[in-house]
Amino acid sequence: MRIGADYYPEHWEKERWKTDAEMMVKANIKVIRIGEFAWSLYEPEEGKYEFDWMDEALDFFGKYGIKVVMCTPSATPPKWMIDKYPDILQNDIHGNPKLFGTRKHYCFNSETYREKTKKLNTLIAKRYAKHPAIEAWQVDNELGWSNTTRCYCKSCKNRFRNWLKEKYG
């Protein structure tokens, strides 16, 4: 049986990676899942993308024979995005927006969120598709976590009402 673990290279000083990689090898950990909450590192400002840190992490852990499940970072849109496009926030049944500071705080139906997610995920996929350390992809993290699949924002309410109108007249 192969054993894997979540790992967040962005949470540690790079000097620590060596210790962690050696401990993983010793513990027979063969796979790490990375990048799932790293949108703010990939895109620290709108349209400004940075991949060097992930390039370095993949190359580093790959040298230890550790394979990677590469995650899309779509569960955590960055703070600048929430500030600039507050309409992407998910609303609860009372119309209160979920605030920044957790994950899955976005409306799944937000056109802005979808556009931004598609753009970044496409860049990640193209950049890393053939990287030898990657053996699998995770396209989302904990879909439905903490009642996050239902949104009551204006856009969702209007679309639902339009769907009802079309279906039932």
Ligand SMILES: [Zn+2]
């Ligand atoms: Zn919504």
